[in-house]
Amino acid sequence: MKKTVLLVAMFAAGQAFAAAPVEDLGGGGSLDERIAKLERILKAKQQTDFDMQRRLDALQQEVLDLRGLTEQQNYQINQMLERQRKLYEEIASLSSGAANVQPSAQAPVSASGGASAPAVSGGELAVEASLNETASYEQAINLVLKERKYDEAIAAFRSFVKKYPGSNYTDNANYWLGQLLYNKNELDEARGAFTVVVEKYPDSSKRGDSLVKLGLIAEKKGDTVGAKNLYRKVIKEYANSAAARIAQQQLNAL
Structure with a gap:
């Protein structure tokens, strides 16, 4: 009866732990030796699961970082487009102001007698x-x-x-x-x-x-x-x- 249960357990382990390193459970050897081999398979499977989970966690972190990078780049593009729009508006405003200046107009004279530098607008x-x-x-x-x-x-x-x-x-x-x-x-x-x-x-x-x-x-x-x-x-x-x-x-x- 014990041998039958052991064989069933070993068969189930072989099916469930196919991804783990496999040891040959057949051949000779005492019951204790076979149980020891089965324990080694179980430990190997646990280590494989641990390594797989660790790699999965690392991949998930990379996905999170890449997602953040994509969001960052989209945000950056939108901000650049907005700044470009404001720049065009400012240029248009400056061009319109320059067109209203009379050709005969002279630069303002400073107190020292020299022409003062044109004021820079807040825009x-x-x-x-x-x-x-x-x-x-x-x-x-x-x-x-x-x-x-x-x-x-x-x-x-x-x-x-x-x-x-x-x-x-x-x-x-x-x-x-x-x-x-x-x-x-x-x-x-x-x-x-x-x-x-x-x-x-x-x-x-x-x-x-x-x-x-x-x-x-x-x-x-x-x-x-x-x-x-x-x-x-x-x-x-x-x-x-x-x-x-x-x-x-x-x-x-x-």
Whole structure:
């Protein structure tokens, strides 16, 4: 009877654990030796499952990062188009103003007797500042995506968020900064950057992803309770999103 049960168990194990390394259970050997072989198969299958789950988690994180990159690029394109539209409007306004100037009009004379420089309108200054802001942000992005100079990119994003704290790009810049620091395992600084996104930009498209990253940082630091709370927050506030799916998977693994 025992031999029959053992053979059935071994047959079931062979069917269920086909992906695991296989050992030959046939041939001679005592019952204990065969049981030992079966235990080795079970352990191998468990290790295979663990490795597969780890690879799956890594792939899911890559998908999340790529999704964030796509959203980032779409946002950047929309912002550039909006700035281009405003620039065209400003140029048209300046051209219209120039057409109304009489040809015989002379430049205003300054108190020192020389012709004073023409005044620069607030619109011109705003357009120039907007172009500088966009160029600085694009430079930082290119250091990551094109040149792969991550240390320089960190410095560029830090400079950007300091110089343009009110920019439409600041939330994304902080997220990029946090991601780069997280990849270098500089967890405290990464947490600071992600926290800025979460607390200061409640409507940011990167807020949910930042909460997930804060949860991952909490996990790495051994704060299981904090990580669970962050994952639950993502699931509650960003249901059916990619960030929520990652948060649920991480929560299930804790």
